[in-house]
Amino acid sequence: MNWTFTSENNLASTFASHINPFWQDSVKEGYFTGKDDIKVRYAYCIPETPQATIVICSGRIESYLKYKEFIYDLYQNGFAVFILDHRGQGLSDRMTRDPQHGYVADFDDYVDDFVMFVETIVKPLQQGPLQLVCHSMGGAIGALTLLRLPSLFSKAVLASPMFGIKPSLPNWLANGLIRTGLAVNRMKKADAGYFFGQTPYIAFPFSLNKLTHSKTRYALFRELYDEEQEIQLGGVTTEWLAAAHQAMNRIEDSAGAITTPALVLSADDDAIIDNKRQRRVARLMPNAELEIIPRAYHELFTESDDIRERSLSTILDFLTACTHTS
Template sequence: MDWKFTSEKDLANTFNNTIDPFWEEQVSRGHFAGKGDVDVHYAWCIPDTPRSTIVISSGRIESYLKYKELVFDLYQNGFAVFILDHRGQGLSGRMTHDPQHGYVAHFDDYVDDLVYFTQNIVVPKQQGRLQLLCHSMGGAIGALTLLRLPTLFSKAVLASPMFGIKPALPNWLANSLITAGLAVNKLRKQQSGYFFGQTPYIAYPYSLNKLTHSKTRYGLFRALYDEERRIQLGGVTTEWLCAAHGAMNTIEKSAGAITTPSLVLSADNDAIIDNKRQRRVVGQMPNARLVVIEKAYHEIFTESDDLREEAMTKVLDFLAAT
C-alpha cells in the first residue's frame, strides 16, 4: 500500500506549518485518576472513517508530546490514535519527592492504567478493530497487558520491546545490586533514589546519542524537552529497576501465553535493549513475527527517513491487513 510519511527534510517547518496546527485543531486531550489517584494524561484523534483504532504505549521518559510526528502520520494514513503518558512521566502525575525520579512501584500499576484507559476511554470511541502499538518500556507494559487480557487487542506491534536491558547481568548479580540499592534508600529514609550511576535529566549532544541516526529528529526531541521542562525525567530509581526486573522475568516465563497476533520490530544496533533476550522471548510467542531493522538504533519511530519508513511501512501493512 502507498503510505504517506513525513520527512526529515525541512521537518522544523513541517512542524510549525502542519504538525503543530494539526495538534491544535484535531487532537483532543484529557486525564483520569489512575491507580492510587495518580493523574494520568492522554491525547486522541479520530479521522473520518478510520481503518482501525490504535492505542500507543510509549517508552520510558516519554510523553505523548514526543509522539506528535508519529500520531500525525498515523492519522494521515487513516488510523484513529489514542496515547497516554504513563504514570511518573510526561504530563502525568509523579509519585515521589523528586519529579525527575524514574519511578514505579510495580509494572502492574502501568498495566492497570493502560487497561482502564483502553476500556473506559478508548473503547467508547473505538471505530474498527482495536490495536496496540508499543515502544521500549511500553512494549513490556503491552506484553503484560496481552497476558492479562489476551483478547483485548486484535493485533499488537512491539517496537524495540523491553524484554531485556543492557548491560545483560546474570540474575544473581542484578538481584544483589537491586537489593543493595534498596537498602541504601531505606537507610536514607527515602521512598526512592537513583540506581547506582543514574542522574537527573541530561541533554546529551547528538554526537553522543545512541537513540537515532536522525540529527533533525533528535534535535526536535531535545528542543521539546528544553521547552517543556515538566516532562523532563532523570535516570531510573532502584525501585523502578526492581519492578522492571520482575516484569521482564514474568514476560520471559509466560511468553508462550502471549497469543495476540504480533509484529515485533527489533533495532539491530540497539544500545538500550538486550536483543538476545528480546529475540529469545519473541521466539516463544506463538503468533509473533520478528522483523530486524538493520542498522537502526533504539528509537525506530524517530530514526532517519530510510530506516523509519521501512519500519513504518511494515507496521501499517501489518495493522491494515485483514
C-alpha cells in the same frame, strides 16, 4: 500499500505548517485518575472513517508530546490514535519527592492504568479494530497487558520491546545490586533513590546519542524537552529497576501465553535493549513475527527517514493485512 510519511527534510517547517496546526485542531487532551489518585494524562485524534483504532504504549521518559510527528503520520494514513503518559512521567503525576525520578512501584500499576484507559476512554470512541503499538518499556507494559487480556487487541506491534536491558547482567548480580540499592534507600528513609550511576535529566549532544541516526529528529526531541521542562525525567530509581526485572522475567516465563497476533521489530544496533533476550522471548510468542531492522538504533519511530519509513510501512502493512485464522 502506499503509505505517506513526513520527511526529516525541512521537518521544523513541517511542524510549523502542518503538525502543530493539526495538534491544535484535531487532537483532544484529557486525564483520568488511576490508582493512588495519580492523574494520568492522555491525548487522542480520530479522522473521518478511520480504518482502525491504534492505542500507543510509549517508552520510558516519554510523553505523548514527543509522538506528535508519529501521531500525525498515523492520522494522515487513516488511523484513530490514542496515547497516554504513563504514571510518573510525561505530563502525568509524579510519585516521589523528586519529579526527575524514574519511578514505579510495580509494572502492574502501568498495566492497570493502561487497561483503565482502553476500557473507559478508548473503547467508547473506538472505530474499526482495536490495535496496539508499543515502544521500548511500552513493549513490556503491552506484553503484560496481552497476558492479562489476550483478546483486548486484534493485533499488537512491539517496536524495540524491553524484554531485556543492557548491560545484561547475570540475574544474581542484578538482584544483588538491586537489593543493595533498596537497602540504601531504606537506610536513608527515602521513598526512592536513583540506582547506582543514574542522575537527573541530562541532554546529551547528538554525537553521543544512541537513540536515532536522525540529527533533525533528535534536535526536535531535545528542543521539546527544553521548552516543556515538566516532561523531563532523569534516570531510573532502584525501585523502577526492581519492578522492571520482575516484569521482564514474568514476560519471558509466560511468553508462550501471549497469543495475540504480534509483530516484533528488533532494532539491530540497539544500545539500550538486550536484543539476544528480546529475540529469544519473541520466538517464544506463538503468533509473533520477528522482523530485524538493520542499522537501526533504539527509537524506530524517530529514526532517519530510510529506517523509519521501512519500520512504519512494515507496521501499517501488518496492521491492515487480513488475518486468516485457521
